[in-house]
Amino acid sequence: MSNEVESAQVSDAMEVAQLSSLAAVDSHAGSCEAEMPSRLLNDAVRSLPYHVVKDLLSIGVCSRCVLRILGTEDHIYCHSSFSQSMLCSVLEEVTGFKSECDFQFCSVCLGVLQLIYRDDKETLVKMESPNDMALVIAELVKKEGHQIDGFSLEVSIPQFILENESSLLSGMKKRYESEPWLQERLLSKCVSVKDVLKFAITKPLETLLDTKASASSFRIRLAYTHKMAFGNSVERNQGFKRRKIGTENGLQNVNDESVVANKDCSDYPTNETIAVTGRSSLKVPIDKVSEPCHLVYLCYRTHIYLCGRYLKYSRNVSQTRWIIDEERMGEASVEEIIGSNILPMCRGDNYKFHAAGREDIDVRMLGSGRPFLLEIQNARQVPSEETVKEIESKINGLENKLVGVKNLQVVGSQGWTLMREGEAEKQKQYCALVWISRPLEDEDVCSISLLNDMQILQKTPIRVLHRRSPLERKKIIYWMKIERIAESSQYFLLHLCTQAGTYIKEFVHGDFGRTQPSIGSILGCRAEILQLDVTDVKMDSE
Numbered sequence: 238m239s240n241e242v243e244s245a246q247v248s249d250a251m252e253v254a255q256l257s258s259l260a261a262v263d264s265h266a267g268s269c270e271a272e273m274p275s276r277l278l279n280d281a282v283r284s285l286p287y288h289v290v291k292d293l294l295s296i297g298v299c300s301r302c303v304l305r306i307l308g309t310e311d312h313i314y315c316h317s318s319f320s321q322s323m324l325c326s327v328l329e330e331v332t333g334f335k336s337e338c339d340f341q342f343c344s345v346c347l348g349v350l351q352l353i354y355r356d357d358k359e360t361l362v363k364m365e366s367p368n369d370m371a372l373v374i375a376e377l378v379k380k381e382g383h384q385i386d387g388f389s390l391e392v393s394i395p396q397f398i399l400e401n402e403s404s405l406l407s408g409m410k411k412r413y414e415s416e417p418w419l420q421e422r423l424l425s426k427c428v429s430v431k432d433v434l435k436f437a438i439t440k441p442l443e444t445l446l447d448t449k450a451s452a453s454s455f456r457i458r459l460a461y462t463h464k465m466a467f468g469n470s471v472e473r474n475q476g477f478k479r480r481k482i483g484t485e486n487g488l489q490n491v492n493d494e495s496v497v498a499n500k501d502c503s504d505y506p507t508n509e510t511i512a513v514t515g516r517s518s519l520k521v522p523i524d525k526v527s528e529p530c531h532l533v534y535l536c537y538r539t540h541i542y543l544c545g546r547y548l549k550y551s552r553n554v555s556q557t558r559w560i561i562d563e564e565r566m567g568e569a570s571v572e573e574i575i576g577s578n579i580l581p582m583c584r585g586d587n588y589k590f591h592a593a594g595r596e597d598i599d600v601r602m603l604g605s606g607r608p609f610l611l612e613i614q615n616a617r618q619v620p621s622e623e624t625v626k627e628i629e630s631k632i633n634g635l636e637n638k639l640v641g642v643k644n645l646q647v648v649g650s651q652g653w654t655l656m657r658e659g660e661a662e663k664q665k666q667y668c669a670l671v672w673i674s675r676p677l678e679d680e681d682v683c684s685i686s687l688l689n690d691m692q693i694l695q696k697t698p699i700r701v702l703h704r705r706s707p708l709e710r711k712k713i714i715y716w717m718k719i720e721r722i723a724e725s726s727q728y729f730l731l732h733l734c735t736q737a738g739t740y741i742k743e744f745v746h747g748d749f750g751r752t753q754p755s756i757g758s759i760l761g762c763r764a765e766i767l768q769l770d771v772t773d774v775k776m777d778s779e
């Protein structure tokens with residue numbers, strides 16, 4: 238009996254032992270990922286010149302900046318799980334230096350790499366690790382409803398963080414001139430504040446957004462600004478020069494009575510001052526930074542473009558919105574019909590319409606249609622090929638049948654370049670309804686059709702003289718064809734193909750002799766144009 242009890246106890250004990258060893262394995266596996274970078278970090282810190290680390294820490298340079306400026310290998314300090322306090326304790330432990338003064342904000346990056354900033358509500362925010370910052374960004378992307386398949390991360394920082402850094406670096410070069418590590422580390426491996434932040438945030442952000450950082454039209458922007466960026470004070474500069482420098486290590490002693498935190502950040506000294514006072518001591522332009530940067534997170538999509546060709550079936554629709562004295566010309570515009578149908582499908586903020594050339598409001602655009610480009614601003618979603626087809630059929634199925642689209646597709650920013658290049662129309666084909674003052678003869682039909690590549694001279698038409706300079710232009714009429722209208726002797730359809738830029742209405746009626754020859758002069762009678770359609774536009778790129 239007792240044996241049985243004993244064996245039960247033994248087996249219990251074994252189970253406990255097994256469980257705890259499992260747990261040990263488990264916790265080992267869990268921490269492995271975090272442990273590896275920690276070990277690498279320790280190794281990296283051990284290889285640093287300790288006296289320089291101390292010098293930098295003692296003038297309020299943050300741990301990430303210390304590691305960055307000293308060119309720590311493989312950006313290990315950018316690891317997203319490292320908190321500022323972890324980095325700091327590793328530095329202090331390894332180098333055996335304890336910073337006596339508590340610097341709230343780094344004297345070089347002004348808190349950017351300490352992940353401290355003021356948000357848009359002026360609240361002081363302190364992130365533990367880059368992971369936390371990535372979380373905030375991911376939330377924003379979600380809140381704004383962006384559908385993304387990549388992102389590009391941009392960081393902008395105040396210019397004087399760079400100035401700050403370059404003055405510190407030049408001070409370091411002077412001070413440690415003769416030390417061998419200098420060439421190897423300082424000059425070649427210092428990574429910028431921006432890049433460190435990007436390195437640190439990108440990985441966790443890729444995980445959270447479930448997509449890769451790429452050259453995407455979707456941008457995430459961290460815009461840092463600092464009120465110190467505005468204005469310098471001469472008085473303060475002089476104060477800088479006067480102040481005694483040098484403790485035993487030649488560094489500015491931050492506990493020195495003369496060093497008081499700047500209350501007014503506009504007291505930022507110029508580089509010149511630093512150069513004068515720099516000599517062989519190490520210092521940063523601001524002895525104690527009293528304010529961190531202001532940070533605004535932005536996410537937006539750079540313009541996306543949809544291109545295609547439009548058709549205009551109405552003689553009462555202008556190409557773009559056309560308002561004269563608060564009165565709309567025509568019943569609608571191509572721009573509005575296309576834009577208002579595409580914009581909601583991309584969930585953008587706004588759109589801009591561009592077309593290659595234009596036709597008069599009373600001229601229909603048929604046949605192949607006219608190329609256009611629609612620019613969508615801050616689209617939350619880039620429409621799929623399927624959605625584009627849907628948009629196209631939606632516009633083409635509109636009840637009023639004013640406008641149609643063809644070959645609608647999403648294009649990259651090259652769409653704009655293509656559009657510009659192709660903007661030069663080469664040839665245009667028209668169909669005009671013409672009336673003449675005498676009955677049309679078979680000979681007329683024949684003689685007109687024989688006129689190929691005919692050159693005409695056009696003076697700027699009277700109707701556009703108020704906005705075009707008076708010039709005489711040579712244009713070519715490539716071919717013409719008359720189509721009779723049944724049971725009508727004085728009305729006919731004139732099909733013609735002309736060089737781009739020909740004024741067709743004037744070519745028909747002659748514009749009081751300002752266009753020579755004209756249909757009127759060729760047929761030896763009065764000719765009037767009643768309706769005009771564009772039936773084909775050939776672009777330069779075709």
Ligand SMILES: [Zn+2]
Nearest residue numbers: 299302343346
């Ligand atoms: Zn820093």
